[in-house]
Amino acid sequence: MPEPSSRRSRTARPRRRRITVKLLVLAGLAAAFAAQAVGALLPHVPLLLGATAAALAAEGVLYRWQRSMVSLFAKSHADITVRHVLRDLLLVVGLLRLGEQPRETVYAPLVAGLLACYALHCAIQAVSVLVRRSRTLPVVTRNIDASALRLSPAAPVLLRRPGHRLLVFGLPATAGLLATVAADAPVYGAAGLSVTLALSGAGLGALLLRLLPGRRPAGEREVLDWFDAWLAAYRPTVGLYFSGGAASAYQADMWLEPLARLGGRPVVVLRERSMVHRLAATDLPIVCLPKVSTLMRLEHSSLQVLLHPSNSGKTSQVLRIPTLKHAFVNHGESDKPSSCNPYAKAYDQVWVAGPAARERYALAEVGVEDKDVVEIGRPQLDAVRPYAGPPAGPYTTVLYAPTWEGWDGVPGNTSVVTAGENLVRALLADPGVRLLYKPHPLTGSVDPRAGAADLRIRELIRAAGRQRPGARPAAAAELVRCAAEWDRLTRSVSRAGADQVERMLTRTAPEPGRAQAVARAAAAWDEAYWAALPAGEHRVVTGARPALYSCFNRADLLISDVSSVISDFLASGKPYAVANTGPLDEKAFRAAFPTVAAATVLTPDAAGVPALLRAVRHPREDGYAEARAALARRLLGPAEPPARERFGAAVRALCAAAAERRARRDGRPAAEPPGELPGRHPGQLPGQRQGVAAGPGAVRPPRSGRPG
Known part of the structure; x- marks a missing residue:
């Protein structure tokens, strides 16, 4: 068109x-x-x-x-x-x-x-x-009392x-x-x-x-000694490891709450200093270890397991620590090639949501053995409400959440370029539709055409929104109050010009009950946000709030691309559609991407939108209800036991395996077998060094091969 x-x-x-x-x-x-x-x-x-x-x-x-x-x-x-x-x-x-x-x-x-x-x-x-x-x-922290390091406000x-x-x-x-x-x-x-x-x-x-000896923060040696002492006192058991830029913070954010619910002594390990204060509100202790030599200090800590929500160049550095077990948990699952990346074979285990992902790795033949794949469900999806019937009011809320163009340049990764504007126009042409548009944060980062199309789509939606009724004053006032409460609980007490050291000084260990207060404030803000919108107002949703799952709960229908958004939306049981903008016909498209099995497939001209809306409003015309339930079981696993319990069991099992391996390593025979290389201490493996002799500040050479 x-x-x-x-x-x-x-x-x-x-x-x-x-x-x-x-x-x-x-x-x-x-x-x-x-x-x-x-x-x-x-x-x-x-x-x-x-x-x-x-x-x-x-x-x-x-x-x-x-x-x-x-x-x-x-x-x-x-x-x-x-x-x-x-x-x-x-x-x-x-x-x-x-x-x-x-x-x-x-x-x-x-x-x-x-x-x-x-x-x-x-x-x-x-x-x-x-x-x-x-x-x-050398170490940047959040939610940890670092006052012993003589921290001071920034200039x-x-x-x-x-x-x-x-x-x-x-x-x-x-x-x-x-x-x-x-x-x-x-x-x-x-x-x-x-x-x-x-x-x-x-x-x-x-x-x-500020350069006087008494005015400077602690030196590198003193900071590293303090960090070792903190590790010894806190004794972390499981951690979330993340390396990435600001636009990818959501990949770590989605695992913060499941990690916090585990109990015990979790920790978040980052590699980029700028990410310390970009992560979402959490009470979990956060440590940033930019240098490899500092990262290697985790080898002699009580940490047993690291969870990895994404792959990055710096992931290979932490995989060299032999005392840790590593599990790749991903930041979402889809039929895209990135969901069965060959890099996954570097981890001890690959944790997936359900049987479909296990089959995906087997068919991909990327070196991930079936015994190393563990099905845990998606513990984040507790926040997604189940299907409660067709739209009850005058408006059908449609969520258009396309993915981004990807690094591989495969045509059809995103519908934004070739189909987005047509889909939006077709939806806006129906007076009974309220449209929510939530683009992927990386849209336009690779292909400028995607960024330009995204801007045009936003303008279309805003222009249509200006023709709808205005905001509700009373609800808007409540939203302002809830936002102020949220900011009070989550904002840093540091001034706007604070540097990382000043933020470390002010963002210390949180008070008891803060996490529960933040959760209540987030829920209140969410309800106030949607209540402040008139029933039929179109909205472009960007930023961290409202979250994607909050949009799920307000939508009657999802239109997306082949991405992890589909898998997560299936937890709701609501209808969904997928845009086919690649070279495949519908039959081949469904065969190539199993997540499309229970979807309405839309072509770039958006001709199928009117029929799709009729099926949403009249469930008798919805021919995919049973298929969606079956697909949800394949993609997300069984409803019982709940995903959060399966996730916790997987963490405990991998921690036990790490403890057993550490015990076996520490229990080597004291006498050297004949023919061993001379000059080593009794019980020391080739290439192994004594932790005490090496000293807490020594640079530890890498181990070759896969951990474990």
């Missing part, structure tokens, strides 16, 4: 507007510098003053509303320091050319003062780097950002030079430079104080 040119024009307007604004800022800044140069060389005082003021105003716009252009200037070697030096240099040139007599001796002190200001700026930057390094700890943000600092601290000097140009009086320039020098000197002194 071709897109009307008028609609395409409307969706392209925001992008053109953004580009136009950026070009205007760039042109304004360039014109201001050109006018400054002309005003300085003529010299022309009004032009020089006006151009300098315009350049300063453009800088303010740049840092306030066009932050993306700051990095562009830096890449072009025209960062704030270069621009500021050029601006002041042109003012000095203008000063020296004023009047008919040579003025070098009159304004030489001002030039010297200006040079001193830039020298102080460089000194502050050098010291700020030293301060940052002193506050970069003011202005002292840590060179661009902002130079702009603010240099403003008095620039203003003084402008006044000197206007009045031909060096006293104004001297006053402005004095203020800048005073501010810079105070900033330098504040940073130097």
